[in-house]
Amino acid sequence: MTLALWNEIVELTVEHVVLVATSMAIATAVALPAGILLTRRAPLQRWVMGFANIMQTVPSLALFGFLIPVPLLGGIGKHTAIVALVLYALLPVLRNTLAGILGVDRAVRESAIAMGMTGRQLLWEVELPLAARTILAGVRVATVATIGTATIAAAIGGGGLGVFIFQGLASVDTAQILAGAVPAAFLALLADGGLGWAEKKLSPA
Amino acid sequence: MTPLVSFRNVSCRLGGKDVLRELSLDIEAGETLVLLGRSGSGKTTALKMVNALLLPSAGEVRVEGTPTAAWDAIRLRRRIGYVIQEAGLFPHFTVEQNVGLVPRLEGWPAEKIRARVHALLEQVELPPAQFAARYPRELSGGQRQRVGVARALAADPPLLLFDEPFGALDPVTRVELQRQFLALRREIGKTAIFVTHDVREALLIATRIALLHDGRLDVLATPAEFLRAPGEEVRAFLACLDPQGIPA
Ligand SMILES: Nc1ncnc2c1ncn2[C@@H]1O[C@H](COP(=O)(O)OP(=O)(O)O)[C@@H](O)[C@H]1O
Numbered sequence: 001m002t003l004a005l006w007n008e009i010v011e012l013t014v015e016h017v018v019l020v021a022t023s024m025a026i027a028t029a030v031a032l033p034a035g036i037l038l039t040r041r042a043p044l045q046r047w048v049m050g051f052a053n054i055m056q057t058v059p060s061l062a063l064f065g066f067l068i069p070v071p072l073l074g075g076i077g078k079h080t081a082i083v084a085l086v087l088y089a090l091l092p093v094l095r096n097t098l099a100g101i102l103g104v105d106r107a108v109r110e111s112a113i114a115m116g117m118t119g120r121q122l123l124w125e126v127e128l129p130l131a132a133r134t135i136l137a138g139v140r141v142a143t144v145a146t147i148g149t150a151t152i153a154a155a156i157g158g159g160g161l162g163v164f165i166f167q168g169l170a171s172v173d174t175a176q177i178l179a180g181a182v183p184a185a186f187l188a189l190l191a192d193g194g195l196g197w198a199e200k201k202l203s204p205a
Numbered sequence: 206m207t208p209l210v211s212f213r214n215v216s217c218r219l220g221g222k223d224v225l226r227e228l229s230l231d232i233e234a235g236e237t238l239v240l241l242g243r244s245g246s247g248k249t250t251a252l253k254m255v256n257a258l259l260l261p262s263a264g265e266v267r268v269e270g271t272p273t274a275a276w277d278a279i280r281l282r283r284r285i286g287y288v289i290q291e292a293g294l295f296p297h298f299t300v301e302q303n304v305g306l307v308p309r310l311e312g313w314p315a316e317k318i319r320a321r322v323h324a325l326l327e328q329v330e331l332p333p334a335q336f337a338a339r340y341p342r343e344l345s346g347g348q349r350q351r352v353g354v355a356r357a358l359a360a361d362p363p364l365l366l367f368d369e370p371f372g373a374l375d376p377v378t379r380v381e382l383q384r385q386f387l388a389l390r391r392e393i394g395k396t397a398i399f400v401t402h403d404v405r406e407a408l409l410i411a412t413r414i415a416l417l418h419d420g421r422l423d424v425l426a427t428p429a430e431f432l433r434a435p436g437e438e439v440r441a442f443l444a445c446l447d448p449q450g451i452p453a
């Protein structure tokens with residue numbers, strides 16, 4: 001392996017991590033508060049979850065393609081890739097936020113209210129700590145999936161390890177495909193392990 | 206003197222069903238009023254109206270003379286201790302944090318909370334050295350209920366609500382906790398509303414028994430009067446005491 005290739009692997013891996021981290025940060029920043037709001041708005045739950053489920057079923061390559069002609073959000077480049085990755089990552093985080101908070105024991109929630117907790121105290125002191133593990137599991141699932149999906153982002157100029165894979169596919173060069181696929185798989189394992197460990201460390205509920 | 210709690214023609218409709226119908230009842234300071242009834246008779250619903258977990262669909266419940274609908278619900282609840290069957294302890298809080306919750310919400314200084322929590326744990330016979338740092342999952346059912354009682358007493362509320370607090374315990378532990386409850390009441394003399402479906406428990410701890418049947422107040426009597434009260438539902442409950450009724 002030449003030094004030039006090695007440098008390129010490192011560079012594209014960093015680019016990949018930035019792409020995934022940005023997308024996950026945005027997706028979590030949107031889905032977590034949205035999930036909390038949804039726990040307070042039962043009638044909306046079906047609609048929002050339905051929409052998020054549909055987004056999830058659109059094949060990723062198609063979604064990237066659809067976004068290219070969209071004004072503001074679309075076009076060729078990183079931001080389009082991030083928009084698509086965020087759309088994919090929303091569902092697992094949203095779903096687990098809902099499940100985690102709605103899964104808090106009825107007796108525990110009722111006690112908290114009966115002790116005179118305000119809505120905010122109920123959320124921060126009871127619901128979120130008890131749901132933290134489930135929510136983080138959603139973030140983990142979404143992160144691992146995003147690391148894989150982000151390789152497709154190269155097709156619309158998003159950069160990252162997918163660049164190797166698409167180049168390799170075009171030139172039927174297995175080594176080059178592997179140069180993209182192996183680090184991506186490694187990143188996914190690392191994220192899964194790290195976030196899985198954090199989950200276990202969280203509240204012993 | 207105004208009664209501590211007063212139900213005035215209270216009705217409650219839940220999910221299209223009249224769960225309570227025109228309940229009128231006064232609870233005076235210092236008494237232990239037991240709400241007795243079959244399951245589904247509306248006991249829990251009546252209890253939840255006192256701390257505004259539910260509001261009447263007609264009539265009103267007054268606490269210290271003010272209708273619950275007019276109270277600031279948060280302030281009202283912090284003045285009322287609440288103990289339920291499953292204890293409802295916070296699984297991510299230690300025993301000490303569970304018991305100290307309301308004082309903390311009320312902004313007591315940490316030292317005062319600690320002293321109060323330790324005194325209460327002594328009172329419910331859970332030595333703090335041994336129990337303060339435990340999590341609820343490290344306790345037996347009976348210990349959990351005692352923590353629940355300590356938590357309800359923490360901010361020294363004038364009124365306590367109990368919803369079948371000993372219902373899920375084994376008979377031996379239940380009797381122990383009933384005795385402890387009586388001893389505690391002699392010691393601190395608080396007003397309590399206590400829900401149970403167990404007529405023995407009702408006769409043991411009540412100063413007055415309110416028998417609910419199908420959302421209505423059937424009988425309101427002292428334990429001595431209750432034993433002689435007429436009516437089918439009373440007899441159905443008293444039959445539980447009759448040793449003849451117990452199959453060999
Ligand atoms: N939120 C609710 N929606 C509909 N029905 C309810 C609700 N809560 C209680 N009920 C009904 O009201 C009746 C009385 O309930 P409850 O007060 O819990 O009885 P108890 O505590 O005496 O067992 C039951 O038939 C129950 O099914």
Ligand SMILES: [Mg+2]
Binds near residue numbers: 248250
């Ligand atoms: Mg009940």
